[in-house]
Amino acid sequence: MSNAPQSTSQSTSTVACVRTVLSEIDASIRFPALFFVIAAIHWLIVGTGLTLITALQLHQPSFMAGCEFVTYGRLYPAATNAMLFGWGCNVIFAIGLWIMARLSLAPIRSGGMLIVAGLFWNFGLKIGILGILAGDLTAAEFLEIPGYATPLLLISYALIGAWGILAFRARQGQGVYVSQWYILAAFFWFPWIYMIAEFMVVWFPARGVLQSITSSWFAYSFQNLWLTPMALATAYYVIPKVIGRPIHSYALALLGFVSLALLGSWTGMVQLIGGPIPVWISSVSIVAAVMMVVPVITVALNLYLSVKGQRAVVWRSPALRFVMFGVLSYFFANMVGSLMAFRSVNVITHFTTFPIGQDQHVVYAFFSMVMFGGLYFMLPRLTKREWPSTRLIYCHFWGSAFGITIVIVSLIVGGWLAGNQMNDATLPFLDVVESMLPWLKIRSVGVVCLAIGHLAFIINFLWMLFTIGFTRAKPGPTLLESANQEGAA
Amino acid sequence: MKNLPLLFCGILIALAFSFTGLVLSSYIQLGSLAQTTETLDETGNPVDGDPLYPAKMSGSALRGKAVYIDLGCVYCHTQQVRRAGYGSDLEREWGKRHTVARDYVTQANVLLGRQRIGPDLMTIGDRQSDANWQHLHLYNPKITSGGVSTMPRYAFLYETRAIDGTASVHALQFEADSKYAPAAGYEVVPTDRAEALVEYLLSLQLNYSLPEAQISE
Numbered sequence: 080m081s082n083a084p085q086s087t088s089q090s091t092s093t094v095a096c097v098r099t100v101l102s103e104i105d106a107s108i109r110f111p112a113l114f115f116v117i118a119a120i121h122w123l124i125v126g127t128g129l130t131l132i133t134a135l136q137l138h139q140p141s142f143m144a145g146c147e148f149v150t151y152g153r154l155y156p157a158a159t160n161a162m163l164f165g166w167g168c169n170v171i172f173a174i175g176l177w178i179m180a181r182l183s184l185a186p187i188r189s190g191g192m193l194i195v196a197g198l199f200w201n202f203g204l205k206i207g208i209l210g211i212l213a214g215d216l217t218a219a220e221f222l223e224i225p226g227y228a229t230p231l232l233l234i235s236y237a238l239i240g241a242w243g244i245l246a247f248r249a250r251q252g253q254g255v256y257v258s259q260w261y262i263l264a265a266f267f268w269f270p271w272i273y274m275i276a277e278f279m280v281v282w283f284p285a286r287g288v289l290q291s292i293t294s295s296w297f298a299y300s301f302q303n304l305w306l307t308p309m310a311l312a313t314a315y316y317v318i319p320k321v322i323g324r325p326i327h328s329y330a331l332a333l334l335g336f337v338s339l340a341l342l343g344s345w346t347g348m349v350q351l352i353g354g355p356i357p358v359w360i361s362s363v364s365i366v367a368a369v370m371m372v373v374p375v376i377t378v379a380l381n382l383y384l385s386v387k388g389q390r391a392v393v394w395r396s397p398a399l400r401f402v403m404f405g406v407l408s409y410f411f412a413n414m415v416g417s418l419m420a421f422r423s424v425n426v427i428t429h430f431t432t433f434p435i436g437q438d439q440h441v442v443y444a445f446f447s448m449v450m451f452g453g454l455y456f457m458l459p460r461l462t463k464r465e466w467p468s469t470r471l472i473y474c475h476f477w478g479s480a481f482g483i484t485i486v487i488v489s490l491i492v493g494g495w496l497a498g499n500q501m502n503d504a505t506l507p508f509l510d511v512v513e514s515m516l517p518w519l520k521i522r523s524v525g526v527v528c529l530a531i532g533h534l535a536f537i538i539n540f541l542w543m544l545f546t547i548g549f550t551r552a553k554p555g556p557t558l559l560e561s562a563n564q565e566g567a568a
Numbered sequence: 569m570k571n572l573p574l575l576f577c578g579i580l581i582a583l584a585f586s587f588t589g590l591v592l593s594s595y596i597q598l599g600s601l602a603q604t605t606e607t608l609d610e611t612g613n614p615v616d617g618d619p620l621y622p623a624k625m626s627g628s629a630l631r632g633k634a635v636y637i638d639l640g641c642v643y644c645h646t647q648q649v650r651r652a653g654y655g656s657d658l659e660r661e662w663g664k665r666h667t668v669a670r671d672y673v674t675q676a677n678v679l680l681g682r683q684r685i686g687p688d689l690m691t692i693g694d695r696q697s698d699a700n701w702q703h704l705h706l707y708n709p710k711i712t713s714g715g716v717s718t719m720p721r722y723a724f725l726y727e728t729r730a731i732d733g734t735a736s737v738h739a740l741q742f743e744a745d746s747k748y749a750p751a752a753g754y755e756v757v758p759t760d761r762a763e764a765l766v767e768y769l770l771s772l773q774l775n776y777s778l779p780e781a782q783i784s785e
């Protein structure tokens with residue numbers, strides 16, 4: 080069934096033909112992708128709720144402290160894992176596979192298996208999160224999911240990742256686009272880093288601080304070789320599609336990809352600067368973290384030049400607005416990250432909320448915002464419906480943009496001030512704790528804004544999914560800042 | 569990009585490179601690190617007959633460590649002391665010397681931590697060797713911090729019960745007229761988990777030297 084359109088696309092390369100093939104591909108991946116989107120949104124709700132509770136607990140320690148299962152020490156890892164493995168990985172599976180299939184002009188075969196694999200992934204994750212809440216968490220950050228749940232995650236991932244690689248193998252046509260490099264590479268990198276980390280930290284713990292070295296290596300590789308490439312692939316895909324012209328420079332794209340691949344997994348030991356490890360290990364990571372400016376500047380510049388002069392288009396398209404916010408955050412987050420690696424800066428920021436703000440900068444302001452943009456672009460094509468409400472899109476964008484800015488600024492500024500106080504040994508530690516309180520309260524306000532934004536997004540999504548008659552009749556894509564009939568909707 | 573074998577090799581080698589450089593080389597350097605004596609003899613070997621450090625932890629302290637892990641204490645408390653001149657860990661008297669990789673070789677789970685929402689606990693057993701203080705602090709951190717601490721209460725590790733006949737010897741000792749004390753005729757008794765956790769906290773000490781990290785008086 081899928082052979083016919085492919086062979087036509089080889090003989091004739093008219094736009095109409097490609098369109099037919101693309102809608103064929105969209106149809107082949109519709110249900111698996113929607114499944115992953117729904118799963119991602121489900122974890123987004125869980126993660127946002129847990130994050131809000133932990134944010135409040137930090138300045139209101141009596142909040143929900145009576146019951147062991149909802150103490151900060153349990154909820155915090157549960158929130159992180161729900162966001163990273165629930166929201167992050169599911170949205171990657173949806174968008175990554177979709178982009179890979181489209182660019183390879185290869186429909187996804189037996190998508191039912193993909194859904195089964197997805198069910199197992201989310202089932203395993205649910206066991207893992209419940210295990211964390213029940214007190215089975217391991218001691219390593221980002222690897223808290225208990226050892227009995229991770230094999231399920233790895234096995235189901237093997238199926239999901241294989242589908243991406245199979246789609247690439249079945250590709251039609253000559254060129255391999257930059258998004259495909261990133262997605263293909265990340266699909267290989269993730270199981271590798273995850274398996275090594277599970278082996279050396281959880282299943283057969285290595286001796287002493289090797290555990291910490293391995294889990295830091297994992298944490299930063301997870302950011303730089305899993306979340307980042309997938310988000311960049313999305314940005315590289317969505318921007319030319321919406322703008323309607325190719326990306327600015329192939330050479331810059333290549334340089335950005337190669338330098339990220341070479342440097343991305345070397346930066347982890349920044350987390351251990353000053354710690355009980357040989358100094359050369361953290362020095363290597365400091366060098367790598369500073370050199371990360373190369374992939375960051377090339378990619379950000381390339382993407383910026385690709386939309387140059389099209390500000391109105393960027394601002395009107397919901398997808399591009401989110402994506403460009405993410406690209407800007409990619410630049411700023413990594414600049415701050417490189418700065419934080421210097422020993423003289425790190426001596427202040429280490430152990431404070433500064434690195435936490437930095438994590439949020441990368442994982443939310445960059446990765447999640449780009450992925451939201453990807454969803455705004457993908458879902459109308461998958462469901463063949465338009466986004467029902469412009470107002471809710473506005474609400475989502477401004478809630479997320481304001482919220483994450485407040486969160487990052489409060490954690491980074493508060494962390495910086497606290498770090499300076501902590502290094503002044505004449506100041507009692509409890510004074511440092513007290514002066515952090517206002518910043519933590521501001522942070523909670525930011526998290527509330529995020530929650531409002533997510534709520535708007537979820538309502539809009541469910542509306543789109545279930546209100547069939549009204550939305551199908553809508554002419555043209557949903558755009559922002561246009562004085563049309565949308566204001567009434 | 570048309571050279572696909574190059575792309576594949578690049579993808580695999582890029583990660584193999586950092587794995588070798590960071591994880592494997594650390595493994596080669598640290599993987600066989602073992603306990604040793606406080607000073608070495610002339611040949612650079614451990615002195616015969618001297619006790620080996622870091623000492624292994626007692627069984628009940630290990631059970632307490634499991635409680636420490638399952639309550640997620642590591643998200644707010646580090647267990648590492650940075651060297652003199654880098655941060656103020658030594659000035660704050662969080663340890664008499666900085667910690668090195670060897671200090672952790674006997675631990676099945678290493679809890680370095682990366683956040684100091686609360687103070688470092690590498691030497692909490694040296695700093696607060698009074699078990700009753702530790703219990704009061706866990707029962708309600710406000711008791712021992714003048715009401716300032718933002719640490720949550722771990723009251724669920726304790727049982728408040730009516731005094732039946734004579735008071736338990738394990739019951740928490742509150743200061744006279746403490747507003748946090750239980751009502752008259754009641755006592756607060758630690759559960760097994762609380763006892764184990766305090767045992768673990770008291771065992772967190774750094775009062776030995778290592779050849780590479782001497783305590784300087």
